[in-house]
Amino acid sequence: MKFLQILVFVAPLVLATRDRQGKETYDGYKVFRVSTKVDASAFEEQLESLAAIELSRNHGHIDAQHFDIAVPPESLEAFGALNYTAEVLIEDLAADIALEGDLEGYPGVDFSIQADQAAAALPSATWFNAYHPYADHLTFLTALQAAFPSNSELITAGSSFEKRTIQGIHLWGSGGKGSKPAIYWHGNVHAREWITSMVVEYLTYQIILNYNNDTTVKTTLDNYDFYILPIVNPDGFVYTQTSTRLWRKNRQTRSGSSAVGTDINRNWPYMWDGEGSSTSPGSGQYRGAAAGDTPENTGIRKYGDTLAAGRGVKNYIDWHSYGQYILTPYGYDCSVSASNQAKQNTLAANTGAAIAKSYGTRFTTGGTCATLYATAGGSNDYMTDVAGTEFAWAIELRDTGANGFVLPAAQIVPSGIEAFAGMKYLWTNM
Ligand SMILES: [Zn+2]
Incomplete structure (x- = not known):
C-alpha cells in the first residue's frame, strides 16, 4: 500500500485537561x-x-x-x-x-398545559430549551405519564452494566393497552448523541399533548402502541455528563483488557461479526466478545422480541446523531435489499421531504451500508430480519458537522418540530 508513510513521530502523551468537577474540557482540540x-x-x-x-x-x-x-x-x-x-x-x-449551555434541572409542570382535563398538567415546555442531567430525564418521564394516565404506563427494558434500569414509556389509544402493532423507539444508544433523547422526548410530548386535538396523532395512537426508550445507554450518558462529553459506548469492563466500553449498536446478535465493527476493545465500534453480550443489548433486544411475538413491530427507529440521514436496512452488506425495499425507499425519501418543509433541513435517505457505511451487528438489521419489523430505520439527526454531537440547546426545539413533521408523514403513509 502506498499509504504506509510510517509515522515519524512518537505517539503523544495526552493528559486530558479537566475542570473542577472532573469533566474533560477538550481545551485546544x-x-x-x-x-x-x-x-x-x-x-x-x-x-x-x-x-x-x-x-x-x-x-x-x-x-x-x-x-x-x-x-x-x-x-x-x-x-x-x-x-x-x-x-x-x-x-x-x-x-x-x-x-451547549449548562445542564438544567426538571422545570416542573405548567398548569396551563393539559392534554386531558382530568389528568395532571404536562411538564413545562421549557424542558426543551436546555439539556438535562440523567436523573431529571427520569423525573420528566414520570411526569409525562402522570399527564396521560389512562393511555400510558412507565416501562423498563432490563438494566445497564452499572445496574441502572433502562426506563421508558408505553402509549396507547382507544383500543386499549397493547392491542395494536408496535412503534418502537430507542434514543441515545450512543452516549454523546444528546439531541436524540431530547427529540424522542419532544415527539412523545407532542403525541400526548395533541392526542385529543390533532386527527393524525389521534388516528396514529389509535392504530399503534408506542414503546419509547429515550436513553438506552444510561451509563454512557451519565459518563458524558460527568467526565467525557464525547464518549460513545457503554461502560462495560471485561477481564483481560483495560479498555472500557462496548458499542451496543454493533452488539446485536445478527450478522454480528462482519465488516463495520471492531474486534479491538479500545475501538469506538468494539462489538463485544460475543454477539449480544452487553446487558443493555439484552434488555432492549428482549423487549423488542416480546413486541414482535405479540402484535408485531410495524416501525422501529433507532435515533442517532449526527449527519442528517434516514437509513433503511441493511447495514451488514451494501448489496442486499429488504423484500419491501422500494416502499422503504419511497417512505424514507418522502419523510425526509416532510422534515425539510419546516426549516429546509435536508436529510439524505437510503440503505445504511450503501449510504453511510457498513454496520455489522446493528439494530435495524436485527429488527428487520429477526424481529420481522416492516420498517426498521436509523435516523441521524442534526447537524452535518458544524456542531456535531455538541448541538446548541437552541436547536432542540427546531429539531423536534421538523422530526414531528416527518413522523406525521411516516405514520400516515406507512
Ligand atoms: Zn449513533
Whole structure:
C-alpha cells in the first residue's frame, strides 16, 4: 500500500485537561473533516497514534468519503505532517461545548398545559430549551405519564452494566393497552448523541399533548402502541455528563483488557461479526466478545422480541446523531435489499421531504451500508430480519458537522418540530 508513510513521530502523551468537577474540557482540540481515500483501518491506526477521537465517518460515496475527527493540541503538528486534505469543522471544541449551555434541572409542570382535563398538567415546555442531567430525564418521564394516565404506563427494558434500569414509556389509544402493532423507539444508544433523547422526548410530548386535538396523532395512537426508550445507554450518558462529553459506548469492563466500553449498536446478535465493527476493545465500534453480550443489548433486544411475538413491530427507529440521514436496512452488506425495499425507499425519501418543509433541513435517505457505511451487528438489521419489523430505520439527526454531537440547546426545539413533521408523514403513509 502506498499509504504506509510510517509515522515519524512518537505517539503523544495526552493528559486530558479537566475542570473542577472532573469533566474533560477538550481545551485546544480542533475538529477536522478529513478526506482519506485510504483504507479505513489504516487510518484508524493513525488516529490512535494521534490520540485523536473519531466522531463520524461517511464511506458511502467514494469521492466524498471522509472522517470527522477531534485532534488534541499535542497532535496538531503531527496531524498536519500527514498532509491529508482536511477542512476545519470546529476551530475550538472547548468553546463549542460551552455553547451547549449548562445542564438544567426538571422545570416542573405548567398548569396551563393539559392534554386531558382530568389528568395532571404536562411538564413545562421549557424542558426543551436546555439539556438535562440523567436523573431529571427520569423525573420528566414520570411526569409525562402522570399527564396521560389512562393511555400510558412507565416501562423498563432490563438494566445497564452499572445496574441502572433502562426506563421508558408505553402509549396507547382507544383500543386499549397493547392491542395494536408496535412503534418502537430507542434514543441515545450512543452516549454523546444528546439531541436524540431530547427529540424522542419532544415527539412523545407532542403525541400526548395533541392526542385529543390533532386527527393524525389521534388516528396514529389509535392504530399503534408506542414503546419509547429515550436513553438506552444510561451509563454512557451519565459518563458524558460527568467526565467525557464525547464518549460513545457503554461502560462495560471485561477481564483481560483495560479498555472500557462496548458499542451496543454493533452488539446485536445478527450478522454480528462482519465488516463495520471492531474486534479491538479500545475501538469506538468494539462489538463485544460475543454477539449480544452487553446487558443493555439484552434488555432492549428482549423487549423488542416480546413486541414482535405479540402484535408485531410495524416501525422501529433507532435515533442517532449526527449527519442528517434516514437509513433503511441493511447495514451488514451494501448489496442486499429488504423484500419491501422500494416502499422503504419511497417512505424514507418522502419523510425526509416532510422534515425539510419546516426549516429546509435536508436529510439524505437510503440503505445504511450503501449510504453511510457498513454496520455489522446493528439494530435495524436485527429488527428487520429477526424481529420481522416492516420498517426498521436509523435516523441521524442534526447537524452535518458544524456542531456535531455538541448541538446548541437552541436547536432542540427546531429539531423536534421538523422530526414531528416527518413522523406525521411516516405514520400516515406507512
Ligand atoms: Zn449513533
